[in-house]
Amino acid sequence: MTTDEVREKYLKFFEARGHKRITPAPLVLENDPTTLFTSSGMQPLVPYLMGETHPEGKRLVDSQPSIRTVDIEEVGDNRHLTYFEMLGNWSLGDYFKEEQLNWIWEFFTEGLSLAREKLWITVFEGGGGVARDEESVEIWKKIGIGQERIFYYPAEKNWWSRSGTPEQMPINEIGGPTSEVFYEFESIKHDKKFGEKCHPNCDCGRFLEIGNSVFMVYKKTKDGLGELPNKNVDFGGGLERLVMAVNDNPDLYQIDVFQRFIGPLEALTGKSYDSFQREMRIVADHIRASEALVKTDVVPGNKLQGYVLRRLIRRAAVKMRNLKGNLQKTDLSFDFTDGVRQVVEEEVERFDKTLDRGLKEMEKIKKIDEKKAFDLYQSYGFPLEITQEIFAEKGQRIDKDKFEAEFEKHKEKSRTAAGGMFKGGLADKSEETTRFHTATHLLHESLRRVLGEHVQQKGSNITSERLRFDFSHSKKLTNEEIKKVEEMVNERITKNLPVKAETMTVKEALDSGALGFFSERYKEKVKAYSIGDFSKEICGGPHVAATGEIGRVRIIKEESLAAGVRRIYVSQTAQ
Ligand SMILES: [Zn+2]
Numbered sequence: 341m342t343t344d345e346v347r348e349k350y351l352k353f354f355e356a357r358g359h360k361r362i363t364p365a366p367l368v369l370e371n372d373p374t375t376l377f378t379s380s381g382m383q384p385l386v387p388y389l390m391g392e393t394h395p396e397g398k399r400l401v402d403s404q405p406s407i408r409t410v411d412i413e414e415v416g417d418n419r420h421l422t423y424f425e426m427l428g429n430w431s432l433g434d435y436f437k438e439e440q441l442n443w444i445w446e447f448f449t450e451g452l453s454l455a456r457e458k459l460w461i462t463v464f465e466g467g468g469g470v471a472r473d474e475e476s477v478e479i480w481k482k483i484g485i486g487q488e489r490i491f492y493y494p495a496e497k498n499w500w501s502r503s504g505t506p507e508q509m510p511i512n513e514i515g516g517p518t519s520e521v522f523y524e525f526e527s528i529k530h531d532k533k534f535g536e537k538c539h540p541n542c543d544c545g546r547f548l549e550i551g552n553s554v555f556m557v558y559k560k561t562k563d564g565l566g567e568l569p570n571k572n573v574d575f576g577g578g579l580e581r582l583v584m585a586v587n588d589n590p591d592l593y594q595i596d597v598f599q600r601f602i603g604p605l606e607a608l609t610g611k612s613y614d615s616f617q618r619e620m621r622i623v624a625d626h627i628r629a630s631e632a633l634v635k636t637d638v639v640p641g642n643k644l645q646g647y648v649l650r651r652l653i654r655r656a657a658v659k660m661r662n663l664k665g666n667l668q669k670t671d672l673s674f675d676f677t678d679g680v681r682q683v684v685e686e687e688v689e690r691f692d693k694t695l696d697r698g699l700k701e702m703e704k705i706k707k708i709d710e711k712k713a714f715d716l717y718q719s720y721g722f723p724l725e726i727t728q729e730i731f732a733e734k735g736q737r738i739d740k741d742k743f744e745a746e747f748e749k750h751k752e753k754s755r756t757a758a759g760g761m762f763k764g765g766l767a768d769k770s771e772e773t774t775r776f777h778t779a780t781h782l783l784h785e786s787l788r789r790v791l792g793e794h795v796q797q798k799g800s801n802i803t804s805e806r807l808r809f810d811f812s813h814s815k816k817l818t819n820e821e822i823k824k825v826e827e828m829v830n831e832r833i834t835k836n837l838p839v840k841a842e843t844m845t846v847k848e849a850l851d852s853g854a855l856g857f858f859s860e861r862y863k864e865k866v867k868a869y870s871i872g873d874f875s876k877e878i879c880g881g882p883h884v885a886a887t888g889e890i891g892r893v894r895i896i897k898e899e900s901l902a903a904g905v906r907r908i909y910v911s912q913t914a915q
C-alpha cells in the first residue's frame with residue numbers, strides 16, 4: 341500500500357464514523373512568535389481541547405504535515421524523520437475510550453489488514469494522582485486482546501502533554517493518560533544490551549509505536565491536575581510509520597515516498613543504499629523536509645525557520661559530498677519543481693564556496709570546544725551537527741547547551757531593536773512598528789478578557805500605518821465587544837504602564853502566568869514582557885518603555901480569516 345492510500349483509508353474510515361475532515365494547519369504558522377513549526381496534529385486544536393466550540397463540530401479528522409527538529413540527530417536510523425505527517429482524529433467531548441479503542445483496532449486490523457498477533461498494547465499504570473487505566477484494559481480485553489499482550493507503563497511512556505509528565509506540565513497545560521498500539525517486527529531480534537526481556541517500549545527496535553490514543557481530560561492548575569470541561573480523545577499516528585507496518589518492513593526509508601530520493605542517490609554516487617544507509621537516509625529525510633519548508637515559503641537564513649532549513653540543506657550537502665567525493669550545485673536537486681530546485685541549488689552553491697576552506701580549518705583544530713564550534717558556524721556556516729559528527733568520529737563531544745550559550749552570547753551582542761528569537765511579526769524596526777508591536781500585547785490580553793481565555797494570537801503583521809492581528813475565536817465580534825476591547829487597550833495606554841522584560845525558561849514563564857503557545861519543549865531561555873500588572877507574554881520585542889508612547893488606537897476593521905480565526909486591523913487615532 342502506498343502512503344497516499346493509507347492516508348486516504350484513514351480519513352475515509354473516520355469520515356464514515358461521523359468525523360469532519362478538517363484542513364491541516366500550515367507547517368509554519370504565520371508570524372506566530374512562540375513556535376517555529378507545527379509539530380503535531382493536536383497543536384492547532386489546543387483551544388478546542390480546552391473547551392472552545394470548534395466550528396466543524398465535535399468529531400474531527402485530518403493528516404497534519406509536521407516538523408520536529410528535536411529528533412534531528414536520530415535521523416539516519418531506521419525510523420526517525422524530521423518531516424512527517426501525523427494522522428489525527430478527535431472527539432471534543434463526544435465519544436470516549438470505548439469507541440476510540442474499538443475503532444482504532446478495527447482500522448488497523450481490518451482497514452489496513454495488520455496481523456492481530458503482531459499488535460501489542462500499552463496503558464497508563466497510574467501516578468501523579470491519576471489512577472491506573474483499568475477502564476482501557478477492560479475495553480482491550482473485550483476486543484479480544486489477552487492480558488499478556490497488554491503492558492502497563494508509567495507517565496514517562498503513557499502520559500501525553502506537550503511538556504511531559506504531570507509534574508513537568510506548566511500551569512494551563514493540558515494532558516492525559518494514553519493507550520498505544522505497537523507493531524512487532526519479527527525480523528528484528530531483541531538485543532540484551534537493552535535489557536533482559538523485550539517489551540513494546542524496548543529500544544532494540546523490534547517494536548514500533550503506530551498509534552497513540554490520548555484521553556485528554558486534565559489541565560494543570562496551581563493546585564495540581566484539574567479536569568477539563570470535556571472528556572476528549574486526541575489520537576495521533578505517524579503516517580510514514582504506519583506504512584512501514586503495513587509493508588512489514590522495519591526500514592522506514594523503504595516506503596514509497598523515499599524512493600524518489602534513494603534511487604537517484606544510488607545512481608548519482610555509484611554506491612548502494614545497503615552499504616551507505618545512514619548517509620542516504622539523512623540526505624533523503626533532510627531534502628524531503630527542505631522541500632516541504634521551501635513550499636511553505638521558508639528561505640535559508642540565519643534565524644528561526646530559515647536557519648533550520650539552512651541546517652537541513654547543509655547537512656545533506658556534507659553527506660552528499662562524503663558519498664560522492666565532491667559537491668556540485670545540482671547534487672541535491674532531485675525531481676523538484678523549479679521553485680524548490682532554485683532555492684536548494686543556491687544554498688548548496690553558497691555553502692560549497694566555504695566548505696573546503698572550513699574543512700581545512702577544521703583539520704587544524706586538535707581539540708574542539710563550543711567556542712570553536714560556534715566560530716566554525718559563524719565563519720563557514722557549519723551547523724553544529726556537522727562539526728559534531730566530524731569530531732565525534734574522533735571521540736570528541738560538543739555540549740549542545742554550551743554551544744547554544746555561545747550562540748546566545750553572540751545574539752545578545754548583535755541584537756538590534758527588532759532582532760531576537762521571538763520576533764513579533766514586524767515589517768521594519770521603525771518607531772511606529774515598535775509602538776504597534778507593544779500594542780499587540782495590550783490587544784491580546786484585552787481580547788482574552790472580553791471574549792474569553794480561548795483567545796490565542798495566531799499571527800500579527802505590522803506596517804507603519806496599521807497593525808493586523810489574527811486570533812482564535814469562532815464568532816464575529818459585536819460592536820459592543822469591539823468597543824470594550826478598544827477602551828480596555830486605550831485605558832492602559834493612558835495609564836502609561838511600564839513595559840518590563842525578565843529572562844527565564846519557558847516553563848518558568850508559563851508558570852508565572854505569561855502567555856505563550858509553544859509546541860517544542862524549549863529548554864532555552866526566553867524573555868517574558870510584562871505591561872504593568874495587566875499583561876505578561878513571552879516575546880522577543882521590540883517594545884516601548886511605557887505604554888504612553890503608543891498613543892491612542894482604534895479598531896478599524898474586523899473580519900473572518902479562516903474557520904475559527906478572526907482578523908482585526910488597528911490604527912492610530914488621529915491626535
Ligand atoms: Zn527488545
Ligand SMILES: [Zn+2]
Pocket residue numbers: 764777778781869879880881882883
Ligand atoms: Zn512583544
